[in-house]
Amino acid sequence: MVIDCVVVGAGPAGLAASSLLSGFGIEHVVLERARPGETWRTQRWDSLHLNNPGFMNTMLGDQDPDTYLTGPEVVRRLEVLASRAPVFTGIDVVGVARLHGRWNLRTSAGQLQARTVVVASGGENIPRVPSLANRLPDRIIQLHAATYRKLPDLPEGAVLVVGSAQSGTQIAEDLLAAGRRVWLATCPVGRASANYRGRETVRWLDEAGFFEHRPEDLPDPRLVRAVPALLAPRGQNMSLQLLSEAGATLTGRLVAVEGETLTFDGSTAANIAYGDRSAANIRSLIDAHIQAHGLDAPAAEPDPAERPIEIDPPRQLHLRAAGIGSVIWCTGYRGAFHWLGDDLTDSLGAPLRQGAASPAPGIWFIGLRWLIRRTSGNFIGFPRDAEVIANDVRSFLTARVARAGI
Template sequence: MFDCVVVGAGPAGLSASAALAARGVAHVVLERGRAGETWRTQRWGSFRLNTPGWMNPALGAQERESYATRAEVVERLETLAADCPIREVTPVARLARAGAGWVLRTAAGDLRARAVVVATGDQNTPKVPALARAVPARVAQYHAGDYRTPGLLPAGSVLVVGSGQSGCQIAADLLGGGRRVLLATSPVGRLPCRYRGRGTYEWLVELGFYDQRPGDLTDPSLLRAPNPVIGGGGHSLSLQALARRGVTLVGRPVAIAGDRLTFDDSVHANIAAGDAFAAWARGLVDDLARRRGGELPPAEADPTDTPVEISPPATLDLRAEEVTSVVWCTGFDGDFSWVDPGLVGPAGQPRHDGTAAAAPGVWYVGLRWLVCRGSSILRGFPQDAATVAGEVEAYLGGVGPGHGS
């Protein structure tokens, strides 16, 4: 029997492994593929982090203002994994209670553990709307997790559905590849890259933005809001900026009949939603400056704020517009069908109460809003992992060298 098993060898699971090792907790990490599997298989070629190096402690030491590419992230995860007790290509088919402990069923046999840390994440199973089934068969369909480069898509125009982080960045990537792009928009906030002489992330960290807990929110619906958009590699990005570069903005797709696709009229409201969040973030900084009583550098001009005149079409003929591909940037869920039913809610997603503990002997790491806003980003993984490792150690009664079988 193992003292502890960690399920998942992405940055959250590797953070958990490092934290457990630091406390002397004997453990093993089970990974369905290779270390960092999601980063290997669900990121496009030009992907680059939109958080600077200092925001990504889960990836180890790095240049403060660097923005890692997908390949660099994978390389860092491989380096971190080399120091962890990982069994790769060992997917867990079932996690179930077994007396006072837990059993994890794998193709290689059952493993028993006194404690389990589930670090598989809740953003790695593609979500595609039912509308996708009505898209003509001649149009190739991809999810953001499948998209790699413009050159691998059939020649022609591309409809990108969803204007969150992935949708905006993939739209920009397609533009760079010489494609005509239509972007079905959604109401997502955005952040300026810099404001008043500093990176916006620096301000937000100082303001405690990522330390907010679910109970701090006046509107619980914010728990489901997508992360605000900021360009990969550290630059501002907005819907109006994409429109000026040649992207055709449309509303949310609501119906399709043959080649005729119908959209709602939400484009202007979606642009406004992005602008409102950017203004809110800047307002937080201005309030901080007033409280300090000191002077800050003046606000920089941000070209992504510049309005654009658009007349979004209400319908689109896919054939006439030569649309040959659709990229669904409609988000991800996590698959927890393998987890004991007592650990998940009615919708099949993890059940927890504002802490990382799911049940006696089981903890989560790497979920959105697990403990705070930062729980699901590279900045937050090590902090939550350290807390969990302490709780695991206490639960096990203060293990020494540990054991496993």
């Protein structure tokens, strides 16, 4: 049997693809190695909230436009989506190859042939941990953001959080609220004010078309590799300054480990300034949108997350002297695309693609950052990208029938 399309992965991107394929009447199956939304089940800490409000996450079903869903709520909604899709669980795709003009997928349940394939196996589900982790003393409990769950899982004492993007700032904030001493090794991450000129910043940005920016719209193509700007959940402000005021000790980037002694670079002030510049750029974009459309909006107000602070970041830190018993690595993720083989991936193991399409005929990708637009890597973007891909799959299959009469 040859099926028209196989979707690999039943996370939110794969489920969005399945929904649109069904809408186009395309026969397909979704193969999932574990359970639908597995990454959301096993790689999220207990107190996590989405950092985008409900109006940006409509693929997850009806919800208050201003709500910020928790991780378990996301899982429950993904289960509902999966119940409506032709999902087959417990099937791991381990290889794919061209065979007689079709794609032959090798799976843990045998082989399957498909005319087209949509790869939705995720670009961010393998934790990245720097090699410095191997140099930490054995007594230190090390977790990644993917394996950290809740405060009681940590030993007593202070905590070093490495990385100050979305995961690092949320986890650091939770630890501080629980009364833990936190050291935060920072990095350059943009941010956005929660509110500006009378409205939520994300609503201004959505109205201004910010989330629809495509890679070719950027002034510098390298920006697609930048860490996404920090947005705090529940409509709150977040910045390194606010974390410092809450009690976190900020440092620069961790650059060396020698026994109990850690060394940081001198980038703390620059990392704070980077976030402030990003917030200012976003405010300027909103100002330009308001002016261009003659909108009635209150005057700009100071950013509450940008208050000046006095810092004296340490360049070295002795773990035992600081009472640190655990480290949480908030250092990002990568995807696992080895099963695609060398012909479909580059020297770093990333998928070869032009937009969403592979150079190989009949393969598309979904769920990757900046795949088609700025929001390609999150809930607001999955359905929009899925519509493009499902339409391409339909055109491909129609052209195939016209050429070969099959």
